[in-house]
Amino acid sequence: MKVVRGKKALVSGAASGIGRAIALRLAAEGVHLFLIDVDDAGLAQAAIEASVGGVEVITRHCDLSERHDISATVFEVLERWGGVDILVNNAGITYFGKTDHMAAEHWDRLLQINLLAHVQMTRELLPSLLERPDGHVLNVCSILGLVGMPMVTAYCTSKFAMVGFSESLRSEFGRQGLGVTALCPGFVNTKLFTSAPLEGEASEHKVPPQSITTTPERVAEAALRAIYRNRRMVVMGPFARFLHGIKWLAPWLLDAVFHRGRRKCIARKEKEAAAEVARHRISSPSCDCPGSSVPLALNELPRISA
Ligand SMILES: NC(=O)c1ccc[n+]([C@@H]2O[C@H](COP(=O)([O-])OP(=O)(O)OC[C@H]3O[C@@H](n4cnc5c(N)ncnc54)[C@H](O)[C@@H]3O)[C@@H](O)[C@H]2O)c1
Secondary structure, eight states: OOOOTTOEEEEESTTSHHHHHHHHHHHHTTOEEEEEESOHHHHHHHHHHHGGGSOOEEEEEOOTTOHHHHHHHHHHHHHHHSOOSEEEEOOOOOOOSOGGGSOHHHHHHHHIIIIIHHHHHHHHHHHHHHHSTTOEEEEEOOGGGTSOOTTOHHHHHHHHHHHHHHHHHHHHHGGGTOEEEEEEEOOBSSSTTTTSOOOTTOOSOOOOOGGGOBOHHHHHHHHHHHHHHTOSEEEESHHHHHHHHHHHHOHHHHHHHHTTTHHHHHHHHHHHHHHHHHHHHHHOGGGGSTTOOSOSSGGGSOOOOO
């Protein structure tokens, strides 16, 4: 997009962090804003700061976990502006904890807000974006959409999907003038981590060390450059570049790290299972009667495949 001044943008999750910083940066470039979030107080504050430069700023409470709220928001955007030139799909939540401990409702909520809401928003605004000579969709993904990590499986799932969505959308509509960017920051200093639900017994949130985080303002600067230059993907921040570099140079390395101690673990589990069967045979001798479902000998134990 050569010129952004006077253009119209919708930014989701604009009440805080990266979304707020992108909104303020766009406002400074003269872009009119339609800001949405569930945090009304934060949204009002962002709107006050964004409108200082004289651009039009509209705010709307929109809960991205509600499909009808997304459609109602799109309806309002189309009624008031007839569409947008820039769509920033930014709102997101996270969850840190073991995949099998994460409740089904948390999985559903995370995938709805981080992925399905953005797909729906884009789909419903797409006709108006394509009417523009050079509309742009900026998807705030993450380095965790390029490199899988433990304890954040749901988050990674949503972000890998957003990277795929961005790439596919770009290839489908690039010839028609639509720009699409997958913005993949590393750790950013926002409230994303502290607003996540606590897993099980955990009493405090895991927050990344300051030394490897970047600021929302830097991410916003990169976002603006990406819109101007129609960048396909932007990997930014020291942590993100490091991880991305490792995965590119030696894709096997991280995999090897996450498999350290695997053989020992399998051997221990097999030993425990064998001991359990032996205990069972001693405590219930009747189990070797015909038709019993308990294995009779150690060599009948199910093997745990490597
Ligand atoms: N902070 C990081 O380290 C980091 C790194 C890479 C990517 N990201 C991504 O950046 C995006 C913004 O996150 P952030 O770090 O600025 O966190 P943040 O918590 O400061 O901002 C997220 C915003 O989304 C809003 N939101 C949450 N649920 C919503 C819902 N149901 N409907 C509407 N709005 C909702 C929140 O109110 C908040 O204003 C997210 O997609 C996140 O995954 C963050």
